[in-house]
Amino acid sequence: MKRMKSSSSMTNLLGAHQESAEMKVTVFGSGSFGMAMATLVARNGFDVVVLTRREEVAEGINKDRRNPTHLKEFLLPENLKATTDAVEALRGTSFIVHCIPLQSTKSFLESMKDKIEPGVPIVSTSKGLHTETLEMMHEIIPNALGRPQPVAFLSGPTFAQDIMANTPSGAVLASEDIMMSQKLAHLFSGPTMRVYPSEDVIGVQVGGALKNVIAILAGVAEGLGLGINAVALLVTRGCREMNRLAVAMGGQEHTMNGLAGIGDLMLTCLGGLSRNKRVGIELGRGKNLEQVLKERAESLQGVAEGVATTPAAVKLATRYRIPTPIMFMANRLLKGEDDAANLLKDMMEAPMLDDVSLEMEFQAMKYW
Ligand SMILES: NC(=O)c1ccc[n+]([C@@H]2O[C@H](COP(=O)([O-])OP(=O)(O)OC[C@H]3O[C@@H](n4cnc5c(N)ncnc54)[C@H](O)[C@@H]3O)[C@@H](O)[C@H]2O)c1
Ligand SMILES: O=P(O)(O)OC[C@H](O)CO
Numbered sequence: 001m002k003r004m005k006s007s008s009s010m011t012n013l014l015g016a017h018q019e020s021a022e023m024k025v026t027v028f029g030s031g032s033f034g035m036a037m038a039t040l041v042a043r044n045g046f047d048v049v050v051l052t053r054r055e056e057v058a059e060g061i062n063k064d065r066r067n068p069t070h071l072k073e074f075l076l077p078e079n080l081k082a083t084t085d086a087v088e089a090l091r092g093t094s095f096i097v098h099c100i101p102l103q104s105t106k107s108f109l110e111s112m113k114d115k116i117e118p119g120v121p122i123v124s125t126s127k128g129l130h131t132e133t134l135e136m137m138h139e140i141i142p143n144a145l146g147r148p149q150p151v152a153f154l155s156g157p158t159f160a161q162d163i164m165a166n167t168p169s170g171a172v173l174a175s176e177d178i179m180m181s182q183k184l185a186h187l188f189s190g191p192t193m194r195v196y197p198s199e200d201v202i203g204v205q206v207g208g209a210l211k212n213v214i215a216i217l218a219g220v221a222e223g224l225g226l227g228i229n230a231v232a233l234l235v236t237r238g239c240r241e242m243n244r245l246a247v248a249m250g251g252q253e254h255t256m257n258g259l260a261g262i263g264d265l266m267l268t269c270l271g272g273l274s275r276n277k278r279v280g281i282e283l284g285r286g287k288n289l290e291q292v293l294k295e296r297a298e299s300l301q302g303v304a305e306g307v308a309t310t311p312a313a314v315k316l317a318t319r320y321r322i323p324t325p326i327m328f329m330a331n332r333l334l335k336g337e338d339d340a341a342n343l344l345k346d347m348m349e350a351p352m353l354d355d356v357s358l359e360m361e362f363q364a365m366k367y368w
Helices: 016-022 032-043 055-064 086-090 102-110 137-145 160-164 178-188 201-223 228-248 259-270 275-284 289-298 306-320 325-334 340-349 358-364
Strands: 024-028 047-051 080-083 095-098 122-124 151-155 169-174 193-198
Touching: 024 032, 032 047, 032 080, 032 095, 032 160, 032 178, 047 086, 055 080, 102 137, 102 306, 122 137, 137 151, 137 201, 151 178, 151 201, 151 259, 169 178, 169 201, 169 259, 178 193, 201 228, 201 259, 201 275, 201 306, 201 325, 201 340, 228 259, 228 306, 228 325, 259 275, 275 289, 275 306, 306 325, 325 340
Parallel strands: 024 047, 024 095, 047 080, 095 122, 122 151, 169 193
Antiparallel strands: 151 169
C-alpha cells in the first residue's frame, strides 16, 4: 500500500477514509482488543502495524495472518502487520490506538516516550482507574510521556469477538477537542461500526471503568445461582452508583445514559463474553480471587480490569462523598473480607431509604 511520507500531525487525519490507504496506524498491544481495533481500522483501508511483545505473535500475524494467542479463529486482513520493534511500528504513523491494560500503561509508555512523535494522537481504549494513584488514562498518558500529547478515549459496548465477527457495534470517542473527536470517530466508523464523537473525556472514561466493577458483582450473583432478577437488581442499583460518581467526578449525565455508560454496563453485565463478569462467576462459585487470577493468567484469558479498578473506585467514592454500597461490597469481596453469599445476604437486609440526603446515605453507606 502507498504510504504518506510524513504523517504525524492532526491535519493528516483530514479527509478520512478516502486517504486511508495512505495512512499508517499503530496499535499498541496484540491482546483481544488490540486485534479487534487493528482489524477494524485495517478494514477501513489503513495500513496497520501492531506492536507486540512476542516474536511468535508477530510471526503468526505476518506469516499465517492469525494471532496465535488471541482470537486465533479469525483470519486477519492483509494490510495488518505486526512487529516487536517499536521504532518500526511508529515510523511515519498517523495515529496510535492504545490497547494495553491500564495498570501497565505507565511503565509501557515511559519506555515509548522517545519513540512517539509529540503531535501524533493516541486513542486510548483502556478501561479502568489506576489502583494506587486513582488516575485515569487522560492523566496517565501525559504523565508517562512527560509532555502533553493529543489524546482521545474510545469506549462503549464492544466485545472484541463481535468486532472481529463484523457484526454491528457502537462506541463513543471523546477528546477535549470536538473537531479531533469528529475526525477520529470517522476513521473508526464503517459499515458495522458507529462511533459517536464527544467532548466528555471524564464521563467516557469513568463509564468504561466502573461498569467493570458492577460486572464482577453481576457475575457473583450468577455464580451463586441467584437468578436473573438478582442480577438485574444489582446492575440497576449499581448503575445508579456509577452515574452519581461519574457526575461528581465531572462526567456528563447524558454520557452515562449512552453507549459509554449504561450501554457498556448492559453488555458487560448481561452478555456472555465479559472477562470481568467471568471473574465474578468464579468467585460466586466459591473460588478465591488469587486462584481465579492465576488460572486466568495461565490460560491467557485476558485482563479483567475491574479487579484493580474496584479499590480505586471506592477511594474515589469516599473522596467525592458518593454512596456506593454495591461497589464497597465488590471491594470487600475482592479483598477476601467476606464471602459472596454473606455479602449479598447483608445487602438484602439493608434499609431502603431513598428519601435521605446524599450525605446521609454516604455516612450510613447502607441504603441502596
Ligand atoms: N477485549 C475486549 O472486548 C475489550 C473491549 C473494550 C475495551 N477493552 C479494554 O482494552 C484494554 C486491553 O484489553 P484486551 O482485551 O486487549 O486485554 P488482553 O489481556 O487480551 O491483552 C492485553 C495486551 O497488552 C499487552 N501488555 C500487557 N502488559 C504490557 C506491558 N507492560 N507492556 C507491553 N504490553 C503489555 C499484552 O501482552 C497483551 O497483548 C483493557 O483496558 C480492556 O478493558 C477490551
Ligand atoms: O471482557 P470485559 O469484561 O473486559 O469487557 C469488555 C468490554 O469492555 C466490553 O465493552
